[in-house]
Amino acid sequence: MSEEFVRYEKRDRVAWVTIQRPEVMNALHPPCHDRMEAIWDDFAADPELWVAVLTGAGEKAFSAGNDLKWTAQNGGKMPPLPPGGFGGLCNRFDLTKPVIAAVNGFALGGGYELAMSCDLIVAAEHARLGLPEPKVGLMAAAGGAQRLPRQIPLKIAMGMMLTGEPISAARGAELGIVNEVVSAAELPAAAERWAARICECSPLSVRATKQAALNSLDRPLREAVAVQQYPAVLDLFRSEDCLEGPRAFAEKRKPVWKGR
Secondary structure, three states: OOOOOEEEEEEOOEEEEEEOOHHHOOOEOHHHHHHHHHHHHHHHHOOOOOEEEEEEOOOOEEEOOEOHHHHHHOOOOOOOOOOOOHHHOOOOOOOOOOEEEEEOOEEEOHHHHHHHHOOEEEEEOOOEEEOOHHHHOOOOOOOHHHHHHHHOOHHHHHHHHHHOOOEEHHHHHHHOOOOEEEOHHHHHHHHHHHHHHHHOOOHHHHHHHHHHHHHOOOOOHHHHHHOOOOHHHHHHHOOHHHHHHHHHHHOOOOOOOOOO
16 A cells, blocks of 8 residues: 555554645545555454554644645545545444544644544644634534534533634643643654553453443443443453453463454
8 A cells, every 4th residue: 555645554563554744734635535444444454453543744733634725626526535434534433443643733623533533642732623614614524523522521612613713732631632741752652652551451351341432422321331242342251361361360470462
């Protein structure tokens, strides 16, 4: 696969996905969507990969979202998005492997929707997060209008969306939508640290936890607790790792996870 627009690296158990269009603040056009769709497909299918980190090239922008200049130059028409949605990720509701957003600058519009589609957000101090679509006659149609009110208090989410005004990384941390704020220089190491911590856990346990948590968000608590037949949960309790964890604890050693 060409890495002209998006770089895909595999480092041990971690996939690093870097949007490489800094000249347009890492905005996405159709070739980016197709490339990222293929990347997430590969990440999901590769048993050696347990966690992914998504970031943007340079220090100015994570992603400014949709490439409006490309859209304007092509008559305002865009080809249909891939099945995974914007960036191949925003509509990918069956991905049980965790994804970390390393927000290295502006995460606006579709860029912020991509970050919200990730499980964790680590942000540089200068990062700005927002959904400015109403300022250009659009709306956050890649899940942002639905995700933001689910991830921060409703009135604050509505204030952000109806004005199009972004917030700082520090404010994002106050609201609980950003896990950690670090200097720009420390961002790659911070994302790597989070990924390493996740990789210390059983990968099947992590996937079962993610699937159970996200699939139960819209259910009443009693019903959510009663549902135990999630595929990732069943895979976990049938796995060798489910036996290895208690055995390693009893033997006072680190577990050796096999992911099966």
